[in-house]
Amino acid sequence: MKSKICFFDDYFIASRQGTLKRYFHPQKIGELNDEAFKYQAYSSFFYDKKVNKYRAYYDVPSPDHNDTEIRILRLAEADTPEDFVKGNFTARTVNGFKNCSHGSSVTYNPDEDIYVMVGDSNCVNFHTEYNSYLSCMISRDGVNFYDEREIYHGYSDALNSICYNPYSKEYIVTMRAVWGDRRIWIMRSKDLKNWQGPEMAMYPIGNDNSGMQYYSLGISHCNGIFYGILWNYMTDLNKPDFTDMAGYMDNDLLYSIDGVHYNRTPLAPVCDRPLPPEFGSKQMWLQNVAESNDGRTILFGSGSRIMHGGNDKDVKKATISVLYAIRRDGFCAIEGVTPTSEIYTKNLAIYGNEISLNFNAMSGKITYALVGERGEEIEGFTFDDCTPFENEESVDKKLEWKNADWSKVKNRRVRIALRFSGCLIYSISLDCGLWTMWAQEGINLPYPKKDAYK
Secondary structure, three states: OOEEEOOOOOOOOOEEEEEEEEOOOEEEEEEOOOOOOOEEEEEEEEEEEOOOEEEEEEEEEEOOOOOOOOOEEEEEEEHHHHHHHHOOOOEEEEEEOOOOOEEEEEEEEOOOOOOEEEEEEEEHHHHOOOOOOOEEEEEEOOOOEEEEEEOOOOOOOOOEEEEOOOOOOOOEEEEOOOOOOEEEEEEEEEOOOOEEEEEEEEEEOOOOOOOOOEEEEEEEEEOOEEEEEEEEEEOOOOOOOOOOOOOOEEEEEEOOOOOOOOOOOOOOOOOOOOOOOOOOEEEEEEEEEEEEOOOEEEEEEEEEEEOOOOOOOOOOOOOOEEEEEEEEEOOEEEEEOOOOOEEOOOOOEEEEEHHHHHEEEEEEEEEEEEEOOOOOOOOOOOOOEOOEEEEEEEEEEEEOOOOHHHHHOOOOOEEEEEEEOOEEEEEEEEEEEOOOEEEEEOOOOOOOOOOOOO
């Protein structure tokens, strides 16, 4: 199964010469405006190949209760992300939790062909009986959910984000362990019945007067890499009201290769909040990072015209869903800034017969090779044998050699070598594992690959 090498850090790089890193921010597309509801919060977004539509899920207040904590889930579908902005979408209510919900999200598991929703169930009784609980449901069509199962007997009053890990074949949920907790907790399960956790994943450390806490962590898998969007909740340590409720949220971009352990990127915040009166001007909480079918990465979440804990009675449509976009894997790139810029990866075990590159060589040239662990040439995979990329760009183009015999790179330590000038390289995609003491199963899984070359 393909993994992806991105360049937020240099872990998979053995050496790079004449290069620098560049970071890029996504740009706002606009808002998804569901006219039937004034308030839209917490969300999930992905392109669903089964129905050939983009699907956007979002919480809205339940029309049967006068309490914004008590919500139902809506689903909007469109042909393109821009269609949501233009109003060219259909929206309907998702059939799921019987007694309303809060903080729901949805993921798709291609291995079992099911959709899974997680959220706080029975929240209609939260304010009186404290008997809400975190639970999940499954669906075959992404609209009608059934077979509710309790995950955790507690009320996670923020986003409950669910993601399927195709490498470890497990579901990952980020949550709060209790109402008002400002730490990030994780639960995991392979069968949706037996759950591990909660385990504390992130802990906010106060180091200035901002009163920064964590509100939620939205997680997504994007064709080989996991992204997290951390909601930084900014309160004021100088205020004596002791509520810790009034403030605003901004978003940092995180990344992971296993879906559980996340590292920060320099993109903090991942995108600037727009100016008033645009949605997101006062606070923003993005949740999903999703691959589009047109070479972009889409970020989806909510943008608000009011501060958290503010009064929205006089603000028309205080909070609705917002969309941002960036080139696929386009948050970070390595740029060749000398005539002899080059990258060599660490030793890899190559399992597939295909390597592809996400690059921009519109003003330069890229040549590439596969070499041995000491940099020695491999017949058929040299720089001279490759088909260079020149005055072009692609988000996913195969590396090609004139006389490639992939059996020559199997069962040996191999490095990918790239030489480029005036070019940006965003990511490398391939089916491989690190080869340290042994050939590991994958970039995302550390244990040995069994019968790798039989």
